[in-house]
Amino acid sequence: MLYLVEDFYSIQGEGKFVGTPSLFFRFGGCNLRCPNFGEYFIQGKKVFGCDSIQAVSKELFGKKWRAIEKMEELQEILDSHLEHLDFKPHVVLTGGEPLIYWNDKILYAFVEYLVREGFIVTIETNATIAIDFERYEAYKDVIFAMAVKLSNSGERYEKRVNKEAIDAIVKNTGYSFFKFTLSRSLVEFRAYEEIVDIVGEYPEVEVFCMPLGDRLEELKKHDKAVAEFCMIYGFIYSDRLQVRLWNREKRR
Template identity: 40%
Template structure:
């Protein structure tokens, strides 16, 4: 079975393919908790602290996930959103936890064969084996920085990241930053320290503001913007937050 928290059709709101019509497949389960992002969510009278996707990351929410038993149902569901060309985005949670699941690999293969771009949004801290199918995917590595609240050895695994750089069709980095860590230069230090341990292949580096409201995004952007110019990093907005706030399904 393949646990899926939600599937929806929207415009990609972040990163290098921002604005592209995409079907998002949000897989359930994550190896991290990212309490440092400080988002509070309630579920069945309990309060949870974590990221804005905690309903997909934390298995306490699994009662509201759907468990797909075969790839045919999943493929039909994805196709049901649009007759046109769209990207398929595997997100989570941490999608790489499910790469060995045949329901997922058959689904990926189906859309690759029909020339859809299949993208993965990963925290790049889970080791997995690269099979032939995975080599065709576009990876966005949202490696977690200290603002995630996760211990360094759990969130940064250079050997896992290098394996992805060496094998995936395309790899970009997307670091979520806040104003405070930009002001005290922590962002630059942490990113440069990580990049110095990697053998890059011209991979683009995006900085993206932390935040679930437009106000929060704007405050963080003011500090991120000069760092992008100074370091030659790209900037990624969060379009869906500007339009829909932290509503799910966009």
């Protein structure tokens, strides 16, 4: 069984496929917390976490998550979106951390189905969970957006960087990319060293850097510093188009 937090049709706002019409499946649960990414008042309590906290904290939000008990439920959701489209959108599996379910038979069957049907599938992951690509071959046809966390996440290095997991993704997929979230202060401090430690062995893999912030005001505090950082070191700047377009309104 796995948990689905929401499904929605929108455009991809980050990374390689910015602007691409995409159908998102957001799964519940994450193996990290990233306490430095934000603070929220929820049910009268101050809670630290990322902008996907509703997909991370089972304690606070689990009651709103939908328990999925068979793959056909995901297929039905997919079909309900496709009814309104006459083309195949990209499909994005996100979270939380969708790979906490990587060997769950429902998720894997869904990935197999999507790949077989010719969808372009991206899994947005923190790349800390190692997949067995030999036993679960369909993942070889998936694009992984490896959003490895840096020190500004507030997570310990040992928890947020798993080089074995990254190596397996890079070596087993045709195209995957790195996507880092940077704050102005990290750019000024040691972002380059931290990124090179993670990507240094993979000069062929594209590296996207995007500013921290799930609100326009916050994004603007970091965006120019991140863009200038990319220009100095040859990384690719990624905006957060969904924030520019809709800020905190519900995504369309």
